[in-house]
Amino acid sequence: MDPKDLEKYSSAITLSDMEVFVFPELMYSLILADIMSPVLWRWRDLDCFRKLDGKSEYRKLMRLKQFIMDEYEFNLDLETWGLTSRQAELARFADYVSQEDIAASNALFGYHGDRYYFDVDIRRHFGLDKYDSDVIPYWKTETIEAMNAFRLKHGYTKAAGECVSLAALYAAAAFVVCGIPLEDIYAILTPLHSQNFIDVQGGILTNNRRLVTRAMWFNGTEISNKAQRALRNENVTIVAHCSGCIHCLYGKATIDPVRYEYFSRRLASYLTERLTLQTFASFLRTHRHYQNRFQVCRDCHGKPMFLPAEVLFHYEHGSKYRIADNTYEKLLAEVGDEDFVSYELPGRIRCDHLEALIKKERIDLRKESGRTVLAQFLARAVPGAGELVKSLADFLHTEAKLPAAAKRYVCSELIEITTAMGREQVLEYLASVRKRSPTADLAFYAYRDMENCDWAPFAKAAVERNPVSLSRTEAMEPQAVYKWLRDMPDDSIYEGGRLAQPDEVANYLTGDGLEKAFFMANVMRSWDPEHRIDISAENAKAAAEQNGRAYRFDSAKRLRGRLRIVPGEPRYEVDRC
Numbered sequence: 001m002d003p004k005d006l007e008k009y010s011s012a013i014t015l016s017d018m019e020v021f022v023f024p025e026l027m028y029s030l031i032l033a034d035i036m037s038p039v040l041w042r043w044r045d046l047d048c049f050r051k052l053d054g055k056s057e058y059r060k061l062m063r064l065k066q067f068i069m070d071e072y073e074f075n076l077d078l079e080t081w082g083l084t085s086r087q088a089e090l091a092r093f094a095d096y097v098s099q100e101d102i103a104a105s106n107a108l109f110g111y112h113g114d115r116y117y118f119d120v121d122i123r124r125h126f127g128l129d130k131y132d133s134d135v136i137p138y139w140k141t142e143t144i145e146a147m148n149a150f151r152l153k154h155g156y157t158k159a160a161g162e163c164v165s166l167a168a169l170y171a172a173a174a175f176v177v178c179g180i181p182l183e184d185i186y187a188i189l190t191p192l193h194s195q196n197f198i199d200v201q202g203g204i205l206t207n208n209r210r211l212v213t214r215a216m217w218f219n220g221t222e223i224s225n226k227a228q229r230a231l232r233n234e235n236v237t238i239v240a241h242c243s244g245c246i247h248c249l250y251g252k253a254t255i256d257p258v259r260y261e262y263f264s265r266r267l268a269s270y271l272t273e274r275l276t277l278q279t280f281a282s283f284l285r286t287h288r289h290y291q292n293r294f295q296v297c298r299d300c301h302g303k304p305m306f307l308p309a310e311v312l313f314h315y316e317h318g319s320k321y322r323i324a325d326n327t328y329e330k331l332l333a334e335v336g337d338e339d340f341v342s343y344e345l346p347g348r349i350r351c352d353h354l355e356a357l358i359k360k361e362r363i364d365l366r367k368e369s370g371r372t373v374l375a376q377f378l379a380r381a382v383p384g385a386g387e388l389v390k391s392l393a394d395f396l397h398t399e400a401k402l403p404a405a406a407k408r409y410v411c412s413e414l415i416e417i418t419t420a421m422g423r424e425q426v427l428e429y430l431a432s433v434r435k436r437s438p439t440a441d442l443a444f445y446a447y448r449d450m451e452n453c454d455w456a457p458f459a460k461a462a463v464e465r466n467p468v469s470l471s472r473t474e475a476m477e478p479q480a481v482y483k484w485l486r487d488m489p490d491d492s493i494y495e496g497g498r499l500a501q502p503d504e505v506a507n508y509l510t511g512d513g514l515e516k517a518f519f520m521a522n523v524m525r526s527w528d529p530e531h532r533i534d535i536s537a538e539n540a541k542a543a544a545e546q547n548g549r550a551y552r553f554d555s556a557k558r559l560r561g562r563l564r565i566v567p568g569e570p571r572y573e574v575d576r577c
Helices: 003-014 017-022 025-036 038-043 057-071 086-092 099-103 144-152 163-176 222-227 229-233 257-270 277-286 288-293 309-317 328-334 351-361 368-378 385-396 423-432 438-446 455-464 467-473 478-487 502-508 513-527
Strands: 072-074 083-085 135-137 159-161 185-190 193-198 204-207 210-213 238-241 244-247 294-300 303-308 533-538 541-546 549-554 561-566 571-575
Touching: 003 017, 003 025, 003 438, 003 455, 017 025, 025 163, 025 185, 025 238, 025 244, 025 423, 025 438, 038 144, 038 163, 057 072, 057 163, 057 210, 072 163, 083 086, 086 135, 144 159, 144 163, 144 502, 159 163, 163 185, 163 193, 163 204, 185 229, 193 229, 193 257, 210 222, 222 229, 238 257, 277 288, 277 309, 277 351, 277 385, 288 294, 288 309, 294 309, 294 351, 303 309, 309 328, 351 368, 368 385, 423 438, 455 513, 455 561, 455 571, 467 502, 467 513, 478 513, 478 549, 502 513, 513 533, 513 541, 513 549
Parallel strands: 072 159
Antiparallel strands: 083 135, 185 193, 185 238, 193 204, 204 210, 238 244, 294 303, 533 541, 533 561, 541 549, 561 571
């Protein structure tokens, strides 16, 4: 394999955040790998999803959200997949992306993006301050199998994954379980986060384990405010879709430009809301310091009664009812009579008068004229009314910083799997387009299908980017490592002819014999980098050999092949039996 292709294809195995950034097609390859997984297709047979047959896509998505909330944890443990260094990663990707571009786009290489990180030392925030300043984590993206295997890891009771893993899982499950066409699912990556835009009912964003509807985006709650951070403050680095992808740095894009323009419009619509009393109340919900400048008026037997806005928000906090929506009257009914007064509170804006102004003037805060009218109205009671109006306009409209559309578009193979297909049909289709679609081809590597993939990328990833297996065994003698592996359960976290990497074996303490042979190869290379290593699999046996020492294991994978790791500038030579 050409060295550059080997780098990319081995990256499909390890799927670190940096690798996905440099090779953006890997994001959709991971989504396809999860779509291929038998684990995900078995979800469709669970009672909680079967009883939703015939229901809307939206209902199914809401059930999927609850399932993921119940079954998965968000994990950003720095040491799960080990550590590397800035210099090693910069050197590795020097032929693909400049050091300056990486520093401007990646959180661990100098990027700050989110204003929050200007006030918090980013290394301390991520727990990196205990290491040398050059040390950074391998934030690797997990397949659904690796996410589920966290249940085997000490300290975990649920499956787990980081944000890219959860975004890929949501996209795949939206297709497989909820029946949402791939054309309606867009993966959005920023330097510090990954999520999806699902084009259902005005748009839904995934956010780690949660879903954010358009109404939720503008409800002013703390959870929604946190969900907004990435799109409000960061540049979008990659948008990935079944038609291709677009990257903030690269001049070439493979996404269908018509679909990209459509997505941009749909996302812009999702991120924009008009001014109403309800959206103004949501603004006050998150900007609490303005609440004491407003009052609520209600009719009581023909007489007006008044209530400080902050008192009503206090009642709302412990209620299932909300200010200014269709449950508003029920919320008012919960307020104690003693909290109302019979006189208009001085120095406060009446919300009913504000609502009348909004309706009469049809205020559009994206226009200077609308901002001026509102600021003049509020100035009678709100010091710095112009600042309030500016913050309100920002609250009602987020301008996503998407990759510029002015690219050189190169037609790529559209991934045309449909919701009417079964899993075997999906696998057959993806196999049929591998020669025409690099994304589909890379998906088989992310899927770890060693029956139908070159072993060299897997081997390169296994012995160059699996530091956890080395740190776990650094104080052990060779025979002790061998015994430790032999005593482990022989169950792979992957079914069939698919293989776990050494660090997956180290983290989950289980693995097939061939996976253990690759583990031994990684350790042997660290002990003795000067001699060739041979890995073989045949007749339910696997072995790793170097300089006359052989470590043999039983294997249920039924894979056959031989691989040589040649020292120096390492080469990976494969003979498939």
